[in-house]
Amino acid sequence: MVPPIEIEKIKEKLENIQHFIHGSNRLVIAEEDNTQGRIKKRSAIKQLIEAAFAMEDVIDEYMIHEEQQTDHDPGCEVLACDIIMYYIKTIILRRRINHQYGELNSLFHEISKGDGSQIQSSSEQNIRVRVDKVDVVVGFDDSIAKLVDWLVIGEAERTIISVVGMAGIGKTTLAKKVFDSPRTIQHFDCLEWFTVSASYTIEELLRDMLRRFYKKPSNSPPFATDRSLLIDKVRNYLRLKRYVFFFDDVWSTHFWDDIGDALVDNRNGSRIFITTRSKNVAFYSERYSHFVTVHEMQPLPPKQSMELLYLKAFQYGYKENYPKNLEDISYEIVRKCKGLPLAIVTIGSVLSGKPKTAFEWKRFSQNLGSELEENPHLHGIGDIFSLSYDDLPSHLKLCLLYFAIYPQDYEVKSKRLIRHWIAEGFVKAKPERTLEDLAEEYLQELINRSLVQVSSLSLGGKVKGCCVHNLLREMILRKVEDFNFCKFICEDDWYLKTAIIRRLSIATTSNDLIQNIESSHVRSLLFFMEEELHEYLVKIIFTKFKLLKVLDFENSRLFYVPGNLGDLIHLTYLSFRNTELESLPKTIGKLHNLETLDLRQTNVNEIPKEISKFRKLRHLLGNKMSLSHLKGGIGDMESLQTLSEVKIDEDGIELIIELGKLKQLRKLSLLDVREEQGISLCNSINKMSHLEVLYIKAKSEDVAIDLSFVSHPTMLRKLRLHAKLNKLPEWIPKLENLIELSLACSRLANDPLEPLQSLPNLLLLNLAIHSYEGESLHFKKGGFLKLKELGVKYLYNLNSIIIEKGALASLKELTFMNIPNLKRVPSNIDNWKNLEVLNTHFMPKEFEKSIAPLPKPLPSGI
Secondary structure (H helix, E strand, C coil): CCCCHHHHHHHHHHHHHHHHHHHHHHCCCCCCCCHHHHHHHHHHHHHHHHHHHHHHHHHHHHHHHHHHCCCCCCCCCCHHHHHHHHHHHHHHHHHHHHHHHHHHHHHEEEECCCHHHHHHHHHHHHHHHHHHHHCCCCCCCCHHHHHHHHHHHHCCCEEEEEEEECCCCCCHHHHHHHHHHHHHHHHHHHEEEEEEECCHHHHHHHHHHHHHHCCCCCCCCCCCCCHHHHHHHHHHHHHHCCEEEEEEECCCCCCCCCCCCCCCCCCCCEEEEEEEECCCHHHHHHCCCCCEEEEECCCCCCHHHHHHHHHHHHHCCCCCCHHHHHHHHHHHHHHHHHHHHHHHHHHHHHCCCCCCCCCHHHHHHHHHHHHCCCCCCCHHHHHHHHHHHHHCHHHHHHHHHHHHHHCCCHHHHHHHHHHHHHHHCCCCCCCCCCHHHHHHHHHHHHCCCCEEEEECCCCCCCCEEEEHHHHHHHHHHHHHHHHCCCCCCCCCCHHHHHHHCCCCEEEECCCCCCCHCCCCCEEEEEEEECCCCEEEEEEEEHHCCCCCEEEEECEEEEEEEEHHHCCCCCCEEEEECCCCCCCCCCCHCCCCCCCCCCCCCCCCCCCCCCHHHHHCCEEEEEEEECCCCHCCCCCCCCCCCCEEECCCCCCHHHHHHHCCCCCCEEEEEEECCHHHHHHHHHHHHCCCCCCCEEEECCCCCCEEEEEEEEECCCCCCCEEEECCCCCCCCCHHHHCCCCCCEECCCCCCCHHCCCCCCCCCCCCCCCCCCEEEEEEEEEECCCCCCCEEEEEEECCCCCEEECCCCCCCCCCEEEEEECCCCCCCCCHHHHHCCCCEEEECCCHHHHHHHHCCCCCCCCCCC
């Protein structure tokens, strides 16, 4: 029998086995080593994966069983038969745990006898050979010239130059061109190129450097083996020399700790040049030099991508004659490559051997995924991404694999992504840190390693949306198939009927398909479809998929949720965002493990009182939702970090007072606040020491909310006030961390710019309808130094805006909207060097005419 204290040890063992599984090296099958033994080992690993699933499931079932007993309402009478049933189920679950643990342990010990290190070594060497052969250059001329200038012009101090970019983007090719430049060769006394693998040793690298310096053959007796002696020899040789060393493909920040002391700064213009996939590696070098420059490589634009494709496919350039019937399909192929030179070159080489017909190229494009896996000439593309994947720690491997659950070319919002990760258990808790903050660090690390691409940023520089390159996604799809990690289901996937899969994305309304999917191990279910989700299909989901942790209907045409929603007791993430849902069943109260409930853009306005029992809920996101039924209970939901949009009822003072108990709140959005509720609201806000985002909207434009009793919410980053204030609260200009401020209906009598202009980190200021009743706004010299976006809208009394020279120095976007008495454009607007967009809407004709003489080209959204 397994005592409860042993459960944590078993969970730790399970986690170690999962790390082993996702270590991936033991799943690599070299092309030349497809032996029966290797196939047998792959089959054994599949069994291990399935056994790990079963182990994880029974542990979760046991933990929830114990929690349900702990959470038993003390006011209810416990019958003897209930106690007996509890102990019987406990015994059954512990026996199942014993059985599963024994089976899992046996499989693990059998498989872990082998060692995959040799496969890794061989694979890495083959990949390096293939990648080095890519030397076709298109669109690099400007970058080559800039990098050569950085080498030969500039500081006398030793300078570090880093070229950063994702696998296959051409870092090595670009660096080779810079290395071979006559200007580079002529400028330096000592010029050497070193390829640094992920498994290098510093001693071997230093010995290689010394062999190059002294022109010794590679098989000559080794230099000293002691690291400090090797470093001294390198330093002595380089003394007084102007050197440049190119280190290609640096993987780890430890490289700088290893090599930094060996490369002496002679203050004669020496340089260190590296290529790396990791921004962390590039910026870590700042510890070893005050002079660091980073060149981030960008994908080729479509025109240059086409030129490169035709150079390889036709052996002549983009401007030459080529079959016009191939132009459309060529653009389609290039689009899938997303500007990645290695992919374009490799695919172009394959196409050069195919008939030059639209039919053949179309078929190739449609089957690109299978071509990447089966065509030996295309293996190099997937292999270079596999190296990046293999270099990840286990928790980041899981996070990267999760991108396979989203459709191709899909921009996933970062908050949704990290909440999925957290719900899956990928993010491990640390003291004094929120799981959300840790997950953001995970995402940033994947971005820094050039594996995840940023598609949109917030004004404050946080990632709003992200995606992965199409070809990286193809590699991920192969990995997730190996691990039974997840599958994207569409009409063509009938062969999945018997497959054991952990996570599903569904893009079909086929009842037969979903009914036949093996559901006993599915933990996540996401929908990506435009068709209506029929009631029959919804019932299947809530009946079959009992172990779900993540259930995401976002953007689906869902009208109905059955009463057995409460049976999904493992759920931690539940989203109905942007569906047609109008109400929630009361059985939702059984979902005690829920951490995120997303009801935004739905018609659900009444929140059942049963939700007040959710002690683990961290994010309650709604759409003008009433929490009146939660009075007397919401104050106990102490894990809440996000609460939006909450509609405050007329008798909502009690609810507002309870909000003060939510000490972990980061974001609070309240609607329909009334005048008499202001003091209670201030008192509650004062207790929220972690509050970062606050939105308050009054019941109507004429309702005054006195916020003067708010103390100093030091963590506040975003503030939106849509309420009559009469005067600006004194605490707002003291918010040193504030980056966004929006005011509407404030009816301020005095110019608010004077107290606000010294906010040190303000990036956005929006003065909206009736926010200011005065006639003039005055932006003084040196004010709003970091402001990037300014909106002035619906200020009906305003007739003058004075902008002194030196004000708004960082402004990039300026919007004027419906200011009927403002006849002239503000002075000094033509001196703003950083202004990118000028938007005007519904402005007087005189104002529009005053814009016309401004220097061209002035970016404009007019």
